[in-house]
Amino acid sequence: MVQRLTDEExxxxxxxxxxAVFMVSNADPGVLALFRESFAASGAMADASGVVKAALSSGPLPKLPRDSALEVESVVLPALREAIRILTEKAPEDLPVYRSVVLAAADRTARAHNGISPAEAQVIERIADALGQPAA
Structure with missing residues (x-):
């Protein structure tokens, strides 16, 4: 049985x-790359369904720290782990959707500009780890 998620969840x-997309984008920064990466990530997120689609397409955009990659990770990785806990508890059928959408968005972001750099690959690995899933 699916339980309704709160606005906070x-x-x-x-x-x-x-x-996760922001982390990958920051791993190998560039202005033109940022535009391509954002477009690529939005395509992956459009593939979401159910609770995941509702979560990604409603409400305000998250405000993430901009000072350092470490600060961004200190917000994003716990949010990913908490998202997995929430979905496991309240909407387990949407768990694989969330994992695949986040990893696809991260992968598409990395590939959007000159392929996946070593720095981007490391970030994707940390994202996959937070999602409880090995990187592809």
Whole structure:
């Protein structure tokens, strides 16, 4: 049985997903790359369904720290772990959707500009770890 997620829980899912894309984008920065990466990530997020689609397409965008990659990770990785806990408890059928959408968005973001750099690969590995799933 699916339990309805609170606005706060929905925001946690959104923070994790959008934050993961931000982490990958920051791993190998560039202005033109940022535009391509954002577009690529939005395509992956459009593939979401159920509770995950509702979480990613509603409410405000998360405000993430901009000072350092470490600060971003200190917000995003716990949000991803919490999102997994929330979905496991309240909407287990949407858990694989969330994992695949976040990893696909991270992967597409990395590939959008000159392929996946070593720095981006490391970030994707940390994201996958937070999702409780090995990177592809």
């Amino acid at each position: 929905m925001f946690t899912l959104k923070t994790g997903a959008f934050g």
